[in-house]
Amino acid sequence: MQKCVAVLGGGVGGLSACYYLSKSPHVSKVVLLEATASFGGWINTTRREDGAVFEHGPRGVRPAGAVGRNTLHMLSDLGLEHEILPVPHHHVASKNRFIFMNGELHKLPSSLSGLLKTVPPFSSPIILRVMKEVLVKKGKLEDESVHSFVSRRFGSELADIAVDCLCRGVFGGDSRKLSMRSCFPPLHTAEQNWGSVLLGMLLGGEGAGSDARAGLVQRARTESWAQWSLRRGMQTLPDALQEALRGREGVEIHHSAPIRTLSYIAGAWEIQVEGGATVKADHVISALPASVLASLLPPDARLLSHHLREINAANIGLVNLEYEGSVLPVSGFGHLIPSSEDSGVLGVVYDSVPFPQHNRKGEPTTRMTVMMGGAWFEETFGHPDEVKEGMLLDRAVQAVRSHLNITSSPVWSRSAVLKNCIPQYHLGHWKRLEVMRQYIRDHSLPLTLAGASFDGVSVNDVIFSGRRAAEGIVGKI
Known part of the structure; x- marks a missing residue:
């Protein structure tokens, strides 16, 4: 039985990890530490008295895929079904x-x-490039830039215009530096498994999943949602998570609690919080940005810190x-x-x-x-x-x-x-993750990496990473 798990970072990834841990009988105590005065990370909403809502971070969430369905289940659990503002595929915005x-x-x-x-x-016509793509030979590189991948398979014009724009819209990033394997894993996998993105998308798509008939997921499917938001803005989600956690036994959540040092002594973590408090934990889930975690780790973990700092x-x-x-x-x-x-x-x-x-x-x-x-x-x-x-x-x-x-x-x-x-998931990001997680295993560190720095930057990805981190400690939830 895990005695105590500390979760570092109160963005939606850290809140989600706490939420899933709090459902498990195998954890006696969960402590969430957030440096700033509020929870939710980059999800941040202004609600004006005249009813206007402005998002200063993520604004619309896609319901598609396993990660999208997972978030919809969370909304149901939190009682937010009636807060949802869906945008169907036939809507002009879609x-x-x-x-x-x-x-x-x-x-x-x-x-x-x-x-x-x-x-x-x-x-x-774009269709010409799409049809020709099935004739392009499979790439031999372990990883390549998004721009290089699309140029090779679909031609330089699509890479220079459409995909350049897409990478700027999703990542604020440069398609010539971003990794195809890490930024768009389904497309990379399609080429690897089918020799063609088009064939992979047509023949290798994921099934609906065993949870596809559940309430909100079924509604999203029936009503053909392309994306959704919440009536009082996206901040409603971290607010609801925070509220749910405050009412759970064995869960402590602290804001305005920046961490000064993170030490691993005699098989347990010792976390020094600014102001003098010390938290002791058997396991740490870090949902902090990679560079922030790098600055907190003890000197003898400098190799891990080095790889973390490489994630810009x-x-x-x-x-x-x-x-x-x-x-x-x-x-x-x-x-x-x-x-x-x-x-x-x-x-x-x-x-x-x-x-x-x-x-x-x-x-x-x-x-x-x-x-x-x-x-x-x-x-x-x-x-x-x-x-x-x-x-x-x-x-x-x-x-x-x-x-x-x-x-x-x-x-x-x-x-x-x-x-x-x-x-920014630059070239070689997948390898960095592999090396870091192998380091953690080799040194038997009870540490789990979660959040946007590692396995996906979308709200859905980050929530799912919190769930996977929790399940990695206590098994399926």
Whole structure:
């Protein structure tokens, strides 16, 4: 029986690990330590008194796959079914996604007929490249960049435009540096197992799973959800997890409790918390960013710290904007900008289209979020500690004016630099993980790595990593 498990980091990964541990009879005590004054990590919502909701982190979650179903089960367990705002596949926000290139917006193909035609900014029908892909030989490298993989299998134009944009939108990252194997594992696996991404997607897709008939999962399937949010914003989820944990016996959750040192002495962890408190634990689950954990580990674990420090994270400049009236010239989810067009501005999300329920009450308004920087942050804005919010706001308003021809000024805005918020899975990331986990096994360290730094950056991935970390200690939950 595990006597005590300490979970480091109170983002959604750490909260999830605690939540799953608290269900197990094999753990007598769980202690969660969060350095800041609030839980939820990068999930952060502003709720205004007039009903407007603004997300400063993740805003929509996909229900697909095992990890998506797992999150839906968690929502059910927490009693949040009635808070869900689903966006179905037939919704305009699911069908219409744009790229801003050569000074204008281009709608990406969303149907078979769109794939059959030549649609700007592409020079030929996308279907031609997709069909030719089955003839491309399987790659021999253990890992390659996303850009290299897509260039090789689908041609350089798709890599330079569509996939460059995708990597900027998902990771704030550079497709020429990101690892295909770690960033898009299903596509890498499809090539390895079937010799073709297309064949792998058609013939090797995962089944629905034994939990597919359960309540909320079945509803998402029946109603064909593409994504979902929550009525009072995404922060409702960590708030509900925190509330559930506070009521559980044997669970302690502490905010404003930064860790000073982490020592492993005589088969147990000793965690020094700022302010003088000491926590002793039989096992540690770290849901901290890799670089933060590296700075806390004892000197004799310097090799592990070295590998942890190799996992970089991107800074994002994020600006929420609100305009009077319905000002968008197009309707859809938003638009992305390839790095060749403007490396500094990653994309603009048209928040009011998928989630009009988050608009303020009364006269119509338009909410948008502009994302900037990422892998290009320092070359665009300078050092993140020295960037003024006014600089971000000016750049965001300029982008909206230029891309969408919106000449009015926003009536409300909020700007922030999210420092080191999206881990970058660069080439060789899978190998680093393998080496680190082997080190932990070889040294019999009761330590589990969880969270966005390792096995996926989406909300679903991070929640699932918390579950896997808990199950690794106590078995299936």
